Amino acid sequence: MAYDAHHAEGHAHAHWDTSVWPFVISFGILFLAVAFSLHFVYHSSFAAILSLGLAFPMIIAGVAGWTSEAMGKGEGLSFGAMGWFILAEAMIFISFFVAYWYTKLHVEVWPPAGNIELPKVMPLVMTFVLVASSLTIHYAEHLLHLGNKAGFRTWYLLTMVLGAIFLGMSIYEWSHLIGAGFTISTNAFSTIFFSVTGLHGSHVVVGLAIFMAGLPSVLRGTDIDEGFMRTAGLYWHFVDIIWFFVVSQIYYW
Amino acid sequence: MNLKEWIFTTDHKRVGILYLIGSLAAFAVAGIMALLMRAELSTIGPTITANPTNYNVWLYTHGAVMILGFQIPALTGFFANFCIPLMIGAKDVAFPRVNALSVWLFYVGVILALMTFFIPDPPDIMWTGYPPYSTITTGNTAMYSFTVLILGFASIIGGVNFLTTVAYMRAPGITLNKLNIFVWCTLGAFVLQLIFVPVLGTAVSLISMDKYLGTNFFDPAKGGDVLTYQNLFWFYSHPAVYVIFLPFIGVVFEVISSHARSAVFNYKMVVYGGIGGIVLLAGEVWVHHLYVSGMADWLRIGQMVTTLMISIPVGLMMISLVGTLYKSSIAFTTPMLYALGVVFLFLIGGLTGIPLAVPSLTLAVSDTYYVVGHFHYVMAVAGTFSIFAGIYHWFPKFSGRMYNEFWGKVGFWLTFIGSNVVFWTMMDIGVEGMPRRYYDYAHFPQFESAHQLMTAGAVVLGVGFAIAVLNWIIGAIKGPLAGDNPWGSPSLEWTTVSPPPHGNWPTPPSVADDWHPYAYKKG
Amino acid sequence: MHKQQVKGTIRRTLTAVCGSMLAASSWAAGVAQSAVPKINDPARGWDSLWHEVIVDITIIGILFAVVTAWFVFSSRRTADNQVGASPKLTAASAVGWTVLPIFIFLSIDLYTAANGWVLWNHYRDVPADRLEVKLESGMYSWDYTYPNGVRTQNELIVPAGKPVLLRMTSRDTLHSHYIPDFRVKEDSMPGRVTYLWFYPTKPGEHLVTCAEYCGVMHSYMAGRVIVKSADEYAAWMKQEETQLAAANAPAEAGTPAAKPAAKPKKT
Numbered sequence A: 001m002a003y004d005a006h007h008a009e010g011h012a013h014a015h016w017d018t019s020v021w022p023f024v025i026s027f028g029i030l031f032l033a034v035a036f037s038l039h040f041v042y043h044s045s046f047a048a049i050l051s052l053g054l055a056f057p058m059i060i061a062g063v064a065g066w067t068s069e070a071m072g073k074g075e076g077l078s079f080g081a082m083g084w085f086i087l088a089e090a091m092i093f094i095s096f097f098v099a100y101w102y103t104k105l106h107v108e109v110w111p112p113a114g115n116i117e118l119p120k121v122m123p124l125v126m127t128f129v130l131v132a133s134s135l136t137i138h139y140a141e142h143l144l145h146l147g148n149k150a151g152f153r154t155w156y157l158l159t160m161v162l163g164a165i166f167l168g169m170s171i172y173e174w175s176h177l178i179g180a181g182f183t184i185s186t187n188a189f190s191t192i193f194f195s196v197t198g199l200h201g202s203h204v205v206v207g208l209a210i211f212m213a214g215l216p217s218v219l220r221g222t223d224i225d226e227g228f229m230r231t232a233g234l235y236w237h238f239v240d241i242i243w244f245f246v247v248s249q250i251y252y253w
Numbered sequence B: 001m002n003l004k005e006w007i008f009t010t011d012h013k014r015v016g017i018l019y020l021i022g023s024l025a026a027f028a029v030a031g032i033m034a035l036l037m038r039a040e041l042s043t044i045g046p047t048i049t050a051n052p053t054n055y056n057v058w059l060y061t062h063g064a065v066m067i068l069g070f071q072i073p074a075l076t077g078f079f080a081n082f083c084i085p086l087m088i089g090a091k092d093v094a095f096p097r098v099n100a101l102s103v104w105l106f107y108v109g110v111i112l113a114l115m116t117f118f119i120p121d122p123p124d125i126m127w128t129g130y131p132p133y134s135t136i137t138t139g140n141t142a143m144y145s146f147t148v149l150i151l152g153f154a155s156i157i158g159g160v161n162f163l164t165t166v167a168y169m170r171a172p173g174i175t176l177n178k179l180n181i182f183v184w185c186t187l188g189a190f191v192l193q194l195i196f197v198p199v200l201g202t203a204v205s206l207i208s209m210d211k212y213l214g215t216n217f218f219d220p221a222k223g224g225d226v227l228t229y230q231n232l233f234w235f236y237s238h239p240a241v242y243v244i245f246l247p248f249i250g251v252v253f254e255v256i257s258s259h260a261r262s263a264v265f266n267y268k269m270v271v272y273g274g275i276g277g278i279v280l281l282a283g284e285v286w287v288h289h290l291y292v293s294g295m296a297d298w299l300r301i302g303q304m305v306t307t308l309m310i311s312i313p314v315g316l317m318m319i320s321l322v323g324t325l326y327k328s329s330i331a332f333t334t335p336m337l338y339a340l341g342v343v344f345l346f347l348i349g350g351l352t353g354i355p356l357a358v359p360s361l362t363l364a365v366s367d368t369y370y371v372v373g374h375f376h377y378v379m380a381v382a383g384t385f386s387i388f389a390g391i392y393h394w395f396p397k398f399s400g401r402m403y404n405e406f407w408g409k410v411g412f413w414l415t416f417i418g419s420n421v422v423f424w425t426m427m428d429i430g431v432e433g434m435p436r437r438y439y440d441y442a443h444f445p446q447f448e449s450a451h452q453l454m455t456a457g458a459v460v461l462g463v464g465f466a467i468a469v470l471n472w473i474i475g476a477i478k479g480p481l482a483g484d485n486p487w488g489s490p491s492l493e494w495t496t497v498s499p500p501p502h503g504n505w506p507t508p509p510s511v512a513d514d515w516h517p518y519a520y521k522k523g
Numbered sequence C: 001m002h003k004q005q006v007k008g009t010i011r012r013t014l015t016a017v018c019g020s021m022l023a024a025s026s027w028a029a030g031v032a033q034s035a036v037p038k039i040n041d042p043a044r045g046w047d048s049l050w051h052e053v054i055v056d057i058t059i060i061g062i063l064f065a066v067v068t069a070w071f072v073f074s075s076r077r078t079a080d081n082q083v084g085a086s087p088k089l090t091a092a093s094a095v096g097w098t099v100l101p102i103f104i105f106l107s108i109d110l111y112t113a114a115n116g117w118v119l120w121n122h123y124r125d126v127p128a129d130r131l132e133v134k135l136e137s138g139m140y141s142w143d144y145t146y147p148n149g150v151r152t153q154n155e156l157i158v159p160a161g162k163p164v165l166l167r168m169t170s171r172d173t174l175h176s177h178y179i180p181d182f183r184v185k186e187d188s189m190p191g192r193v194t195y196l197w198f199y200p201t202k203p204g205e206h207l208v209t210c211a212e213y214c215g216v217m218h219s220y221m222a223g224r225v226i227v228k229s230a231d232e233y234a235a236w237m238k239q240e241e242t243q244l245a246a247a248n249a250p251a252e253a254g255t256p257a258a259k260p261a262a263k264p265k266k267t
C-alpha cells in the first residue's frame, strides 16, 4: 500500500517547507496590541515601551526576512490576489464614509459646534500631486514592459517622490489645523476628518513601503519582478482613487 | 516528529491542523465558560460568584470565543485549509507563507481573547460591544478591539489566499461545475468575509478610539450618534452568521453525499440559487438585529422582507440535502449521524428565526432567551454538529487512522439529547419573558426549575462533546490504520494516501471527463 | 425646522414604498383598515400572530422532518458495495425543482410579512387619546415624568382604559424598557428619543425589566407598571400634584426639582 511506502514509522520523511517569518510577525503584532493596552488602559508607559521594544524589531525583522526569502519567487498570482485585498480595503473606507453620512444626515445642525473653515486650495494641489503619481507609475510599468529599465527606474523614483510630497503636505495641513485648535476630539466632524484623512495617509505610507520593498531590485536593475511591480502599481492606483472620495466628501461637501 | 516543521510549517494541511488544535482549545475554554454560567444560573441570587462582573466576563468570553475563536476558524481555517487544495487537486495554496501568517495571527487573537482571565479589569462588554457602555466601562475595551481586528485580519488574508487558489490552481479538468459543494460554500463565505470583516474592524476600532483617543463617533453631546456602531457591527455580524452557515452546510453536503453514496440533488440549484442567493442577500438584512433599537421605520419594514426572503436560498439547500437522501445507500457512521442531526436540528433553528424576522413579533422576544435559543440551535447545535461531522469524516484522511465508532455514537447521542434539553427550554422561557445577559433572575422566580434543567442538560452536552474530543485524541494516537478511501468516495481528497504527503500527490492529478466529486461507482 | 419636514416626508415615502411591496399580499391577509379610530391593542394582535406563525413553521418543519425521516428509513445500506440509485434529474425537472420551491417559499414569506406589517402599524400608530409620559432611563433606574411635571421612579402608575405612550431617552448607556405582559420593548439611548405604547385595560401590576445590556447591575434593573382604576388614578394624581406644588413653592425661582426626589412609594 502506498501508505507504507511514504510513511513507515520513524522513517525519515520528505522535507516539509517552513518559514519562521509569519510566526515572528504574528507575535510582534501581539506585543503591539499588548503595548496599546498597557499604555492606554493600565497607564503603565514604561511597560508599554518595553512591549513596543519587542514588537517593532519582530515585525520589521519579519517583514524583511519574508521579503528577502520570497521576493522574485512568486508564481505571478499576487496581482489577482491584490484585487481581492483591495475589495476588503475599500470596505474600510466605505465604513468610515457610512459612519460619516449616518451621523451627518441624522442631526439638525451640521457641522457641530467648534468647527473651523477648512482650506480649499491645498487639497486641490494634493489631488494634483497624487494623480500625477498615478500616471508616473503607470508610465514606469509601461517602460518596464518594453524592457527600458533605466527609464523605469526614473519614473519609479519620481512616483515615490510625489508620494512623499503628498505626505508632507498632509502633515503640514494637519499641524496647521491642530495649531488652530481643531483636533480629533473637537467634535464629530473633526473626528471624521482626522480619522479619514489619517486612514488615507496611512495607506499612502503602506503604498510607499511596498515601493521601498521593491527598491533594491530596481536600483540594482536585476531580477525586477514584473508581477510585483504591477501589483504595487495597482495598490497605488487604489490609494489614488480613494483620495477622490476623501476630498469630495470631507472637504467640499 | 519534527516540532520545528510543525510550528513554522507553510504546508496547507499542517496549517489546517494547527487551526484545528487552536479552535478546539478555544471551544473547550468557551464551553467551560458556558458551564460556569450555567452553574451561576442554577439558583436565584449568587451561586458560584457574588460579583456580576465575573458572570459578564464569562459571557463575553463565551460569545466572542465561540464565534471568532472556534467556529469561524474551524470552518474557514481548518476545513478550508485541509480540504480545498485536496479537493481541487492543487499541491498547496497560492501563498503558503500568507497561510502561515493567518494561522499564527489566529493564535495571537485567541491568546488576546483568553488573556481576559489574567488581566485586571477584563472586558465585560459582551460580544456585541455596544457603546456607550463599551466606551465608559472600566473594563478593557482595547483587548476586545484588538482581538477582533487581529482575527479579522487573519481571516481576510485567508480569504484572499483561497479565492486566488481556487481561481488559478485547479487541476486540469476540474471545471467550475465540478467543484465540491464545500468549495463553493467556502468561497461564498470568503467573499462575505472580504466584504464585511473590514466593516467590523472599523466598528470595533471606533469604540477604542472613542474611549482612548478622544474621538467623538458615538458621543451625542459632540454631534456623534450611538446607533452608528450598531449598524456597522451588524452589517458585518449578520453576514458572519452565513460565514459560519455556508461552510458548515457545505461540510454536511459532503458528509451526507459520501455516506449515502448519492450525488448531491440538483447541484446547480445549490450553487447558484442557494449559495449565490445567500451571498446576495446577506448584506441587506442587518437591521433585523436592530428592530428594538429605534431605527427608522422604513428600514425595519424593508429588512423584514429581505430577512424573510433568506428562507428561500436556505430552503433550496435544505431541499437538496433531503433530496440527496432519496433512494440513497446510507451507512449510519458517526459522521453521518451528526450530519443527519444537523438536517433535523437546523430546521428548528432556522424556522425559529422566522418569527424573529418579523419586527412586530420581535418587539416582544428580542433580547430574551428565545433569541438565545434560536442562535444556539443554528450555531451551537447545527454548527458544532457539522464541525464534528466533518472532523469525523476527514479524520481517517488527516490522521491516517480510524476513530472509535462506538464511543463516537455515544458522544453523538449525549450531545443530541443534551442540546435539545438546553436550547428548547431556552426558547420556552424566552417567550415567557426571560431576558438575556442576566446574572440573576430575582424577579423571575418562576424560571428557576427551567434554569436548573438547562444546567443539567448542559453537563450532559458537555460530556458528549468531551467524549468526541477524547475519541479523536486517542484515535489519532493509536487508532487502527484507516486506508486511503474508507468511505468509497470519488472526491479527489480520497485519491491520495492518508495522511497526504507534502505536495499532496507524487504526480499532480488530472481528472477524466466523466469524473465528478459525486459520481459514486459500485464496487 | 424645514429640514425636519423634508426628512419626515422622505421617511414616510420610503416606509410607504416598502409597505406597498406588501400591499398586494396584505389583501390576502384579510385585513381591512377601517377609517373609524378604534384601538388596536398590539398585545392581543401579537398573541394571535405569534400563534399563527408558530403553527406555520411547525407545519413546515414537520413536513421536512417527516420526508427526511422517511428517506433515511428507506435508504439504509444493505450491502457493502451498494451505491445510491436516485434517478438523474433532467434539465427541465432541475429547473422545476428550483423555481417551484422559490415561489412557494416566497409566497409564505410575503404572507408572513404582510401580517407582520399590519401588526407593526398597530405598534407604531399611537391612538390620539392617550397618556403621554416621558421616560429617562439611567444606570439602573427608570425615571418617569408625567405631563404635569409629576415624577416617579421605577413605578409607572397609569389609569386603566387609556393608552399610554412613553417617550424615552437615556442619560448614560443603552437600556430597553421591556414589559413582558404588554408584549413590547424598545431601547432608550442618549441623544435620541424613541417611543412605545401599550394599552392597559384593567387594574393590576406588571413587571418592567431591562432588556438591553447596560452595565454590571443590568439584571437588577426592574420596575413596575401599576394600573389603577380611573378614579384611584385621579386620586393618586391629585395627591402627587399637591405634593409637587408644595415642593416647588419654596424654590419659586424657577429651578425644577433637580432629581426625582425619593418619592414616597405607595402600592
Ligand code: HEA
Binding pocket: B128, B241, B242, B244, B245, B288, B289, B291, B307, B308, B310, B311, B312, B314, B315, B316, B318, B346, B347, B349, B350, B351, B353, B354, B356, B357, B358, B362, B365, B366, B367, B371, B374, B375, B378, B379, B383, C060, C064, C104, C105, C106, C108, C109
Ligand atoms: C449560524 C448562525 C445563524 C443562522 C444560520 C441564522 C439564521 C437566521 N436567523 Fe439568526 N441569529 C444568529 C445566528 C444565526 N441565525 C445569532 C448568533 C443571533 C444573535 C446574535 C446576538 O444578538 O448575540 C441571531 C439573531 C437573529 C435575529 C435577531 C433577534 C434579536 O436580537 O432580536 C433574527 C431576526 O430576524 C434572526 C433571524 C434569522 C433568520 C430569519 C435566519 C434564516 O437564515 C433561517 C433560514 C432557515 C429556515 C427558514 C429553515 C429552512 C428553510 C425551509 C425549510 C424552507 C421553508 C421555510 C419558509 C418559507 C419559512 N436571527
Ligand code: HEA
Binding pocket: B027, B028, B030, B031, B032, B034, B035, B037, B038, B059, B060, B062, B063, B064, B066, B067, B071, B126, B127, B128, B372, B376, B379, B380, B381, B383, B384, B422, B435, B436, B437, B438, B439, B454, B458, B461, B462, B463, B465, B466, B469, B470
Ligand atoms: C458557536 C457558538 C456557541 C456555542 C457552541 C455555544 C455553546 C453553549 N452555550 Fe452559548 N452563546 C453563544 C454562542 C455559543 N454558545 C453566544 C454568541 C452567546 C451570546 C453572548 C452574548 O450575549 O454576548 C451565548 C450565550 C449563552 C448563554 C446566555 C447567557 C445569558 O444571556 O445570560 C447561555 C446560557 O445558558 C449559553 C450556554 C451555552 C451552553 C450550555 C453551551 C454548550 O453547548 C457548551 C458545551 C461545551 C462544552 C461544555 C465544552 C466541552 C469540552 C471539551 C470539548 C473539552 C474536552 C477536552 C478534553 C477532554 C481534553 N450560551
Ligand code: CUA
Binding pocket: C140, C174, C175, C176, C210, C211, C212, C213, C214, C215, C218, C219, C221
Ligand atoms: Cu438597563 Cu439593562
Ligand SMILES: [Cu+2]
Binding pocket: B237, B238, B241, B285, B286, B288, B289
Ligand atoms: Cu442576523
